[in-house]
Amino acid sequence: MNPMEEKVLEIMREVFGVEDVTIDASQKNCEQWDSLRHLALASELEDAFDLELEPEEIAEMTDFSRVIAMLESKL
Amino acid sequence: MTTFVFRNQTVEPFLGYDGMTYSGYGDISMVSADADRYIWFYQVPVNADSIQLAEEIDSYRGKLDLVLSQTGDQKPFIVFSLVNLFPLRVTGDQTALDEAIAAFNGHVAQLSRERRHIKWIDFSEFTLRYDAATLINWKYYLMSQTLLNPKLTHDFQTWWHRIEEELALKRKKCVVLDLDNTLWGGVLGEDGIDGIQLGGDYPGKAYSYWQRSLLQLAHDGVILAVCSKNNEADVMEAWDKNAAMVLKREHFSAVRINWQDKVTNMRELAAELNIGLDSMVFLDDNPIERELVKQLLPEVVVPDFPGKPYQLMSFFKELVEKYFRIYSVTDEDRSKTEQYQANARRQAEQSRFTDLEGYLYSLDMSLDIIPADEHNLPRIAQMTQKTNQFNLTTRRYQESEVRQRLDDGWRVYCMSVSDRFGDSGITGTIFLEPVDDLTVNIDTMLLSCRILGRGIEEAFIKTVFNLLRLDGFRKVQATYLPTAKNLQTADFYDRMGMTCVNIGNDGAKHYEMVLNDVFELKNYYNIRVL
Numbered sequence: 001m002n003p004m005e006e007k008v009l010e011i012m013r014e015v016f017g018v019e020d021v022t023i024d025a026s027q028k029n030c031e032q033w034d035s036l037r038h039l040a041l042a043s044e045l046e047d048a049f050d051l052e053l054e055p056e057e058i059a060e061m062t063d064f065s066r067v068i069a070m071l072e073s074k075l
Numbered sequence: 076m077t078t079f080v081f082r083n084q085t086v087e088p089f090l091g092y093d094g095m096t097y098s099g100y101g102d103i104s105m106v107s108a109d110a111d112r113y114i115w116f117y118q119v120p121v122n123a124d125s126i127q128l129a130e131e132i133d134s135y136r137g138k139l140d141l142v143l144s145q146t147g148d149q150k151p152f153i154v155f156s157l158v159n160l161f162p163l164r165v166t167g168d169q170t171a172l173d174e175a176i177a178a179f180n181g182h183v184a185q186l187s188r189e190r191r192h193i194k195w196i197d198f199s200e201f202t203l204r205y206d207a208a209t210l211i212n213w214k215y216y217l218m219s220q221t222l223l224n225p226k227l228t229h230d231f232q233t234w235w236h237r238i239e240e241e242l243a244l245k246r247k248k249c250v251v252l253d254l255d256n257t258l259w260g261g262v263l264g265e266d267g268i269d270g271i272q273l274g275g276d277y278p279g280k281a282y283s284y285w286q287r288s289l290l291q292l293a294h295d296g297v298i299l300a301v302c303s304k305n306n307e308a309d310v311m312e313a314w315d316k317n318a319a320m321v322l323k324r325e326h327f328s329a330v331r332i333n334w335q336d337k338v339t340n341m342r343e344l345a346a347e348l349n350i351g352l353d354s355m356v357f358l359d360d361n362p363i364e365r366e367l368v369k370q371l372l373p374e375v376v377v378p379d380f381p382g383k384p385y386q387l388m389s390f391f392k393e394l395v396e397k398y399f400r401i402y403s404v405t406d407e408d409r410s411k412t413e414q415y416q417a418n419a420r421r422q423a424e425q426s427r428f429t430d431l432e433g434y435l436y437s438l439d440m441s442l443d444i445i446p447a448d449e450h451n452l453p454r455i456a457q458m459t460q461k462t463n464q465f466n467l468t469t470r471r472y473q474e475s476e477v478r479q480r481l482d483d484g485w486r487v488y489c490m491s492v493s494d495r496f497g498d499s500g501i502t503g504t505i506f507l508e509p510v511d512d513l514t515v516n517i518d519t520m521l522l523s524c525r526i527l528g529r530g531i532e533e534a535f536i537k538t539v540f541n542l543l544r545l546d547g548f549r550k551v552q553a554t555y556l557p558t559a560k561n562l563q564t565a566d567f568y569d570r571m572g573m574t575c576v577n578i579g580n581d582g583a584k585h586y587e588m589v590l591n592d593v594f595e596l597k598n599y600y601n602i603r604v605l
Contacts, residue, residue, distance in 0.1 A: 035219070040088050
C-alpha cells in the first residue's frame, strides 16, 4: 500500500468512526459509509490533499478504489 | 446520556452520532420522552425572500414553546441562538429578518432566565470568529443541507466541548490569589509600597484592570481570598497606603499571608470559608507553587497564569467562561438588567442635552486636587515627560527633579478626574514656584488630552487660584512657551483672565494676575481638595 492509500484509510476510519476499514470498503458493504459521512469524507480528503472535489466527482467515489483513482487523477 | 436534537438543517457532522437522535428537518411532531436532554439547533435557512424568511423565523418561537411544553422542567434543554449565516438584503431597509432573529433570541434568553433547565447558547460566540465566506460552503450546503461549512467541524467540536463542560460544571465559589506578580506587578518586599506596578501606565494599568475585573467577580458573588508568601504587615500597609490599590483587605473574605507552605494554607482557607477544595481556583504566577498545589490538592483548579501583564484581560475572560459563568436566574438577570439600564441612560443623556452645560452637568464629574506625594509623584513626572498638547511650558521633569523642587518649597498639585462613566485617574498637574511671600509663578501646567473638552482645565486652575489666595498669595505669574504641538493653549491664560505683560521674540507670552476675588466655579464639578 502506498502512503496515499494509507492516509485515505486513516481518514476513513476517523470519519466513519470504525477501525475495520479495508481497501475493500464500499458504500454498499460499510454501514457507516452513509451519505452524510460521505460528504464528511470528501471534505476531509479535500483538506488532507489540498484539492477541490466537484459534486459530480464526490458522487463517483463510491468505494475505496474509486476514491484512490479520483485522487490520483487530481494530483 | 442520550440527546434528542431538534434541527432544521444537517447538524450531525457537528454534534456527532453517538447517543444522538435527530428530528426531521423542522419537525416537532415527535418529542422523544426517553432522551436525557434536548438540544434545539435551528439556523436561518437560505431564502432570498427576507419577508417570507422573517415569517418562518417567527414561527420557530411557537414551535419551540410547543416543544418546551412537552419536555418538562427536569431535563436540560439547550437552545442555540439564531445567527444569520448568509445575510442577504436586496434593499437596505429590509430589517424584518433581523428583527425576527433578535426577537427569537430575546425570547430564548428570557426563557433561560425564568426557567433554570433552559440553557441559552450564544452561537455567535462561535460564528463571529469567521468571515462570511468561511461560514458557508455552498457546495456542501447544496449537496447535503449542511449550512455550516463542514471544514469547521473540528473547530466547532472544540468549542462545543467547552460549552458542554460549562453546562456540566458547577460554578466555582472562590478565587485564591497570590499577590506579588499576580495581583500587582513586582515584589512588594523588594520594590516597596510605591514601587510595585499598579495603576498609571502599562504594566501597572494591566494590573488595575485585572483588580477591577476581580472586584466585579466579587460583586457577582465569587469569594476572593489571598494566599501569599509575604510579610503580612507590609501587605496591610500596601492595602492601606497605595492609592492605586483597587482590591483592599475588605474585599477578601479570608487571607493567609505568611511563610507557610501553600498547601497547608489552602486547606486552612477552605476550612475557614467552609467550602470544599473542589470549589476553589488557585492563581499564582509561580509554576512551582502551582505544581505543588496541583499535585497535593488535585481537587483545586490550577490554571496556568499568563506570563505577560497584557494577557490578564483575556485570561480573566477565560476564567469567567470556564469556572464562573453561571446560568442562575438572579445573577444573569441582575447583570443584564443593569447593562440595559446603563445603555438606556446614556442614550437618553445624549439626546436630552442640546447645550454643553446641560451635558457637562449630567456627567457628574468629580475633580480631586491632590498635593504631590510619594504615591503620585512618578505619575506626575511621567505626565511632564509625555504630555505635549495641553502643556503650557512643556518642561520635562524626572521624579528626582520634582522631589527636589518640593524640597525647595514649590507647591505641586495633581488632579484626578472621574465621572459617572468611569475613572480617568491622575490626568493633570500644576507646578507653583514661590517668587516671594505674595507671589507664585506657574512653572508647569498640563492636562492629559483624554479629559479635555469638559472645561476641566478652567475648574482646575481656578481652584488652584482660590487655594493660593486662601494661603495668602496675592499675585500669580505664568508663561506660555509655544511648541509645534501646544497651540491650543496659546490663549489659555488670556481666557483665564490673566494679563499678558510681555511677548518674547520666541513667541513666549508672560502673564500676571492679581488675586483679589474668589473665582466662582461651575456647579457641575464636584471638586475636592485633598
